[in-house]
Amino acid sequence: MEKIQSAIAKARAERVGGSQPGTTALRTDAVVASSPAGDVATAWQALPALTLSSRQMERNRIVAFRGGSAATGVDMLRTRVLQQIRANNWHRLAITSPSAACGKSTLALNLAFSLARQPDLRTLLLELDLRRPSLGSMLGVSRDISFSGVLDGTRQFESNAMRYGDNLAISTNPGPSRNPAELLNSLHVPDVLADIEARYDPTLTIFDMSPMLVSDDTMAFAGQVDCVLLVAAAEATTIKEIDQCERELAAQTNVMGVVLNKCRYMGPEYGYDYDY
Helix, strand or coil, X not given: CHHHHHHHHHHHHCCCCCCCCCCCCCCCCCCCCCCCHHHHHHHHHHCCECCCCHHHHHHCCCHHHCCCHHHHHHHHHHHHHHHHHHHHCCCEEEEECCCCXXXXXXXXXXXXXXXXXXXXXXXXEEEECCCCCCHHHHHCCCCXXXXXXXXXXCCCHHHCCEEECCCEEEECCCCCCCCHHHHHCCCCHHHHHHHHHHHHCCCEEEEEECCHHHCCHHHHHHHHCCEEEEEXXXXXXXXXXXXXXXXXXXXXXXXXXXXXXXXXXXXXXXXXXXXC
């Protein structure tokens, strides 16, 4: 673990030119007045309820669904994320990875359910991995909902999102979308997102993005978010890939950090051995 962390730090230090992770990014979202508290609560309660199977959550390693000791690692990440967004007044977080199979969607779901266990927070989880969407199948969603349809204006968010509890809403996709990069780069996307935020007033909106090195989808959307978490897979993702992704992301937004996933060997000082 320490060797990997040191290698990432060294790669960052050796960069010449370009923006560094953590550089403040400027967003030009449309300014929309927030809805009154009563209207926000009504909007949340109007969303269709999402019923989940504990067995399916366990099978898909959504350890934060129930909480407890198994979710400690995710809850620690939640606390660090909350500290950063509160310190910087951030509201939009993208989660991506250099390549496929790093576990970014699993991490996005775990973080969302961990946040949902804090009743004073409202969280939106929106699926923007439009080439290989997986959130719906992981959750066992059977409803015909499509967040890509919300983005292109053919569907309404209130009928294409589901509410878990009182403070977590999730919008997924039934299958791959056509021309995802063009959709994510559309001029009307900022207005769609601003309208959703105005009506539901989320503490944090999490976007599950495509892997960075397989398409230009994430880079087409990166300017719309306040910060990004990069998920790397132990023994698979290279330091060069992490460095490349951090460079490209830092040119458009703030890189909150790198999450090392799929660690099979952890030192005893960490106290846990999770693979989520």
